[in-house]
Amino acid sequence: MLIKVFGSAVFGVEATTITVEVDVNKGIGYHLVGLPDNAIKESNYRIAAALQNNSYKIPGKKITINMAPADLRKEGSAYDLTLAMGILAASNQINVKRSIESYIIMGELSLDGSLQPITGALPIAIKAREEGFTGFILPHQNAKEAAIVNDLEVYGVSNISEVIGFFEETETLSPVVINTREEFYKNLNFPEFDFADVKGQESIKRCMEIAAAGGHNIILIGPPGSGKTMLAKRLPSILPPMTLHEALETTKIHSVVGKVRETGLLNNRPFRAPHHTISDVALVGGGTYPQPGEISLSHNGVLFLDELPEFKRSVLEVMRQPLEDREVTISRARFTVTYPSSFMLVASMNPSPGGYFNDPDAPVSSSPAEMQRYLGKISGPLLDRIDIHIEVTPVPFEKLSCTEKAESSVAIRERVMTAREIQTQRFEELPNIHYNAQMNTKQIRAFCALDDASLDLLKNAMQRLNLSARAYDRILKVARTIADLDASELVLGHHISEAIQYRSLDRDGWLG
Structure with a gap:
């Protein structure tokens, strides 16, 4: 008897529906085709034990299983439940009263029939809804994650016997229901780190505010103990809250690497701080079967690289293209995957091997x-x-011992959100531009027009500091953000002057 059941494979951050055709006929043998990897080939041992321990068995007949499309490589142990249900239905060991072809079925089986969590539940659920499936049956650990998707019945199960009972209609399963919008806004927690804890460093806080308002990359240069890491960790606390679309996009990436599960929808911007021993593949993503790297896991959030010169040069150089394009494309002989990587880069470094300025x-x-x-x-x-290079100097004792609270992240965030609203209105007709740092050359010319005095000021700075054309664009972008914080329609001379100050590493003799 031939039965079709459905699973799903995740490539990049998108899912592809896999049709599992199970044919049980006269003869002997177990044949699994359709480019399965070793984890899937080994599944027959797990399935046999799980069925045996739940009063079922693999029939002593010829079993042929095809995983279509046959030219697409399938990997992982998440197809165990799909194959097991196909075998039971095709061998008439269960009386299927509910349409098994209307559901996506995924899960890794333990030997006692219980289910282990899978990765990529959210993109699979999104694809299932797109293709008109009635529901999605998966391990209960992933149910909250998949239930983010509306108009799809999501059933979290803990044992194969529950799935069998569901299709035989001897057991009732309740779909997991989550009001995505209500859940998102209810759990919009404020980060635990607050700028009110930072003593002094007012000029650096100003830079952080500008960086957050325009989505600009920033590097902090200063001696040990000057507060670089402390400041960087507090940057997410002044970024605008994620929109529901951004939260879904970010959760989708984290789902692919199995970092969501019980938490459901991510509502705080990600903050990733990889160690300087990281490899280039771990940073940008890749591998034999490509997975998202740190730059994609920090999508819509912050990537913090502490002690920047200690990272391998090859690791830093592979970031150049994603920083410009805000996505990373990984190519293999048979396929290509693209991961989004629109992140804010925050880097910190000491000015010398000893850690101090020339003092x-x-x-x-x-x-x-x-x-x-x-x-x-x-x-x-x-x-x-x-965009922004800034020197961080040690905090004097008078500031450290001061008991007065500094300005809180809440107050700074209000100004940042006001500036972002101005940018949202400015770019409302440009679908891929949301804030100033994303502007290309054409948009810079349109939105950063200068008067003659400002143009002369910038010209002198370009000549004296020997700045590149890219640095010229960066200064204009930062100046536009400073003008937005001032609620100014025009980019004025003092906006340009302040933006030029934030190019420390371009200035001759900055080391003193």
Whole structure:
């Protein structure tokens, strides 16, 4: 007897429906075709034990299973439940009263028939709804994640016996129901880190506010203990809350690597801080079977690279294209996947191997030559893609011992959100542009027009600092954001002046 059941495969952040055709006929043998990997080939042992322990069995006949489309490689153990239900239905061991072809069935089987969680439940659920399936049966650990998708019945199960009872109509399963919008806004938690905890560093907080308002990349240069990491960790607290669309997009990426499950919809912007020993594949994504990297996991959030010169040069260089295009494409011989990677880069670094500026009173002093050599580990093209460079100086004792609370993240966030609203209105007719950092050259010319005095000021700075054309665009973008924070329609001279100050690494003699 021939039976069709349906599963799903995830490539990139999109799912593809897999038709599992099970034919049980006269003869002997178990034949599994359709480019399965080793985990799927081994599934017959798990399925046999799970069925045996639940009073069923793999029939002693010829079983042929085809996973279509046959030219698409399938991987992972999530097809165990799909195959097991196909075998039971095709061998008439269960009396299927409910249409098994109307459901996507996924789950990894333990030997006792219980189910282990899977990855990629959210993109699978989205695809199931698109293709008109009635419901999605999966392990209960993933049910909350998949139930984000409306107009699809999602059933979380803990054992294969529950699935059998559901299709025989001897057991009733209740679909998991989540009001996505209500859940999203109810759990919009404020991050635990607050700028009110940061003593002093008012100028750096101003830079952080500008970076958050325009979505600009920023690098902090300063000695140990000056507060670089502390400031970076608090940046998400002043970013505008994610929209529902951004939350779904971000959750989808985290679902692919199995980082969602019980939490359901992500509602706080991601903050990723990989160690400097990370490989280029782990950062941008890839592998034999490509998975999202850190830059994609920080999509719609912040990627923090602490001690930037300590990262391998090859790792930093692979970020250049994603920083510009806001997506990363991974190509293999048989397929290509694209992951979104629209993130804010926050980097920090010491100015020298010893950690201090060229200061004779510093505990470990470095010569200007050593400092230049240390900074030379970071390529010019990468620095060009970072809009704001700012020096962080140590906080004096008077500021540290001050008991007065600094301005809170809530107050800063209000100003940031006001500036973002101005940008939303400005770019409402441009579908892929949401804030100033995303502007291309054409939009910069349209929205960052300068008067003659401002143009002369920028011209002098370009000539004296020997800035590149990309740096010119970055200054205009930052100046546009500063003008938005001032609620100014025009980019004025003092906006340009402040933006030029935030190109520390472009200035000759900045080391003193």
